[in-house]
Amino acid sequence: MEPKIKNRLTWRLRVMLAERNITTATELKRRLESYGYEITSSQLTRIIKERPERISTDLLDHLLAILRCEVTDLLRLDPIEKDQGGDDQPAPVVEKSEQPQKRRVRRVPDSEDESSDLTGPKITPFPISPSK
Template sequence: MHWNLRLVAAKKGIWKATDLQRSLAEYGLVISSAKMSGLWSGQPLSLKLKDLDVICVVLDCEIGDLLIPEPEMVSWSVPDERSRWPSSCPPVIPRPRGHGSSPPE
């Protein structure tokens, strides 16, 4: 995902992180300067959904404006059968039928 906060804020005439920080505080979202710096300058490590709602209200935007999917960044490969289980796991060997207990009559 690409975090697009600065561009969305700029489209709303907000050019400084401190201006956005003040606007968010007016809606009850008080953010520390360190967290605001992380939101403004790069990819946030974590963000509460409730906080994302406030950001969307303040910027009059949708979540899709702030979070841009980047499917090309996802790599997928089928794991090798041998790499599925740790080498410390013993192999499972099924027991032959007929040696278990009989069902009740």
């Protein structure tokens, strides 16, 4: 069988930033703020690192103004070859973490106190003497 050719949008923000000598997310954030667009650092970093599932047209307008480019410079339609029997979604990219995960150790209490449970120790009210 002949493989199907499908197109996929490629997010090229990192390439455009490199071509414009914008080297950090902080610098891009500063430029966006000077144009009057507010965005958190974590949102901006996520948009730079990977292709966003959704992007507001307002942010896209500001990125195009800062980078002095067209939409086709940021989003490119690239062909992808897939086998006929394969699914439509591309295989997820699994990145190995550089540091091994630490094992979590469950700590056991030193003493088993019957007057306490998961909510804490039982509370005993103070005795109230009868008033005269």
